Amino acid sequence: MSETIEVVAEGGVTSARGFVAGAVRARMREDWDKLDVALLYSETPCTAAGVYTQCNVVAAPVVITRKHLADGKARAVIANSGCANAATGERGTRDAVEMAQLAAARLGLDPHEVVVASTGVIGIFLPMERMRHAIEAVELSAGGGLAFAQGIMTTDTRPKQSAVRFGEYTLGGACKGAGMIHPNMATMLAYVTTDAPVAAPFLSRTLKDAVAVSFNMIDVDSDTSTNDMLVVLANGVAGGEEIAEGHPMASAFASALTHVCTELAKAIVADAEGGSKVIEATVVGAASAEDARLAAREVVRSLAVKTAVYGHDPNWGRVLAAVGNSGCRMEEAKTGLWLVDRDGHELCLLENGSPQPLAAGAAKPHFEALEVRFRVDLGLGKEEATAWGSDLTEEYVRLNSLYTT
CATH class of the missing domain: 3.60.70.12 (L-amino peptidase D-ALA esterase/amidase)
Known part of the structure; x- marks a missing residue:
């Protein structure tokens, strides 16, 4: 059917x-x-x-x-x-x-x-x-x-x-x-x-x-x-x-x-408390489904990534570090990282472990969007997963410091 x-x-x-x-x-x-x-x-x-x-x-x-x-x-x-x-x-x-x-x-x-x-x-x-x-x-x-x-x-x-x-x-x-x-x-x-x-x-x-x-x-x-x-x-x-x-x-x-x-x-x-942006992390090429989930979740939970996205700071190394800290199987020399806009157009930041040449300011518009999308290719298999998170703002701190008062 x-x-x-x-x-x-x-x-x-x-x-x-x-x-x-x-x-x-x-x-x-x-x-x-x-x-x-x-x-x-x-x-x-x-x-x-x-x-x-x-x-x-x-x-x-x-x-x-x-x-x-x-x-x-x-x-x-x-x-x-x-x-x-x-x-x-x-x-x-x-x-x-x-x-x-x-x-x-x-x-x-x-x-x-x-x-x-x-x-x-x-x-x-x-x-x-x-x-x-x-x-x-x-x-x-x-x-x-x-x-x-x-x-x-x-x-x-x-x-x-x-x-x-x-x-x-x-x-x-x-x-x-x-x-x-x-x-x-x-x-x-x-x-x-x-x-x-x-x-x-x-x-x-x-x-x-x-x-x-x-x-x-x-x-x-x-x-x-x-x-x-x-x-x-x-x-x-x-x-x-x-x-x-x-x-x-x-x-x-x-x-x-x-x-x-x-x-x-x-x-x-x-609708995240104090959030101003949605972060989407898709991990492909993982050796297992669990590896893909671990890596994707770590990207969206990373405070370093959240604050970079909030500040429109194209510091993509924080994404790579989050993947490395996730516990997934990873070989740096096989890893790639891309920014993806709302129309699906990709900007390559890292390929086979090497940073790619970019025009000045090329990544910044991606970080200024309401939805910031990363795609990570671990190059080790065929499994993939997607996670979603919010950025972290001063408003989140204000809301949660006053919740019971």
């Missing part, structure tokens, strides 16, 4: 049939007035899969959600912004459990069918009285996807959504994230829904594969959060045979999921 993917304009978590969502202002933090409690619900049971933070400090909602998704089933998501409910001890666990119970009671579900998520300031307790009122007050609708995306935002400047159609099915998602973003499940909340019928084991595997080339390939500030979570819900409302390994639509589903995850991940980088 065709694997053609059609982008759904302004699509999100309610683009897939059978999903409704909404959000309310509950003042989870005293100092803001925004949508901050969000609810997502499938009108029919779903298979589900999730991936979570790798931080050793794990927020209570992540612990609860892992337990709830252990059977590969879920039907709703309750999420709040403003308070992370992390480093909150036994009370935090009780509050996360109660969030699931409240959402379940509202929707007529078992609490184990509810995914729980929080994002915001670490080390403060949830205002549960406000939470109780908020969950009852959320108005759910098929047009509520945007409100849901807004309800999970913290320092984000805009909601992040993406959706596609593939064959008879639709898959859409929303995420939040702008700071504390680093590969290894970047700091964010993300939710993907589909009306395709998908077997739980296949859903779990394809999710991990999609995350490996999307959310795990972005960086803003090299910090990993306590609350990271990406959950996929598949309700099968569109009908048809369950998609599993070997199914004619298996590859198309994997492509759709990877596309949406990649678009959401790139949206996080484009």
Whole structure:
């Protein structure tokens, strides 16, 4: 079957049939007035899969959600912004459990069918009285996807959504994230829904594969959060045979999921706290896929590269040094480096380990662009990977020095 993917304009978590969502202002933090409690619900049971933070400090909602998704089933998501409910001890666990119970009671579900998520300031307790009122007050609708995306935002400047159609099915998602973003499940909340019928084991595997080339390939500030979570819900409302390994639509589903995850991940980088530019690093010619990923990620996480890009300083040696520090297999004499503009035109900086003659100022326009793209050829194999990151500005320091004040 065709694997053609059609982008759904302004699509999100309610683009897939059978999903409704909404959000309310509950003042989870005293100092803001925004949508901050969000609810997502499938009108029919779903298979589900999730991936979570790798931080050793794990927020209570992540612990609860892992337990709830252990059977590969879920039907709703309750999420709040403003308070992370992390480093909150036994009370935090009780509050996360109660969030699931409240959402379940509202929707007529078992609490184990509810995914729980929080994002915001670490080390403060949830205002549960406000939470109780908020969950009852959320108005759910098929047009509520945007409100849901807004309800999970913290320092984000805009909601992040993406959706596609593939064959008879639709898959859409929303995420939040702008700071504390680093590969290894970047700091964010993300939710993907589909009306395709998908077997739980296949859903779990394809999710991990999609995350490996999307959310795990972005960086803003090299910090990993306590609350990271990406959950996929598949309700099968569109009908048809369950998609599993070997199914004619298996590859198309994997492509759709990877596309949406990649678009959401790139949206996080484009909205990075204090960021002014996007850095894209593509590494080709690697001896292994892991080598390619290591090198690409190190380029976009390097503070030296980030600051050079911010300052429009064509100091490309910093890119080469980052690759050398990445731990990938590399032979300097075989390595090449290019700058790539938005039209795909390349400027060779290094070939076979030797710098190339350039006209004065030839590289500077590339560094002045809103997206700065590097291509590195390791000359050792056929594997490749791409990573995305932001530059580093004074505004990032200002925002993060004032976050709780």
